[in-house]
Amino acid sequence: MSINREAYWEIRKELGVEITLVAVSKTKPVSTILALYSEGQRDFGENYVQELTEKQQQLPADVRWHFIGHLQSNKVKYIISFVYLIHGVDSLRLLKEIDRQAAKAGRVVDVLLQVHIAREETKYGFDAGELEQVMETVRGAADEWAHVRIRGLMGMASNTDDVSAVSAEFRGLKVLLDRWFPADGILSMGMSGDYQLAVKEGSTMVRIGSLLFGSRG
Incomplete structure (x- = not known):
C-alpha cells in the first residue's frame, strides 16, 4: 500500500499554513x-482505540495523534497519556472522564466538542442548545475542569451530493464557533469529499484519508 504523494502536496498547497491537515x-x-511521515506530515487521525495505541508504540514520538472516532x-484511559487532540466529545460524561484521566496522567488534554449538523440521525454530537449547556457548565466552574481544554468544535456534514445543503451545515457550525470561540477556536470540518466546501465556510482543520492513501479495500 502506497501513498499518493502528488495529491498530498496539492492538498497541502491548497490548504496553506492556516489550515491543519489531519491524515486519516x-x-x-x-x-x-x-511514508507520509517522511513527506513531513505529523498530524494523523485514528478512529479506534486499540489500533491507535498499537500504532503509537511503533511510530515516532513527534507524531500528533488525533482521535476522530466515537470515543x-x-x-x-488507554490514549490519555499521548493523544494530541480528541475531536469527537459528544457528552458531558465523556468530557468529565477525559478530565479525570488527564488529571491522573498529569496532563491538560485538548478536545473539540462535536456538534450534530447532519441530517442523518446516526451521527453523534450536541445540538445548539446542548452545546450552550456544556459551555456554560464548563466556563462557569473552570477550576473544576483543570485538565481538559475545549479548543473548538467538530462536525460532520450530511452524506449528500447537495452542495448547498452541505455548505449550509458547515456555515451553521462556523456561526456556533464564532459565538463560543470568537478569537482562536479550532473548527474541524471537512473530509475527502467535502473539504473544499468546508474550507470556504471557515474550517481550520480538515480530516482527509482516501485522497492520500486510496480507498479502503
Missing part, C-alpha cells in the same frame, strides 16, 4: 503512515 490513517499499516468513556 485508520486501517493503514505503519509502513504507509511512515467510549471506558476507553479514554
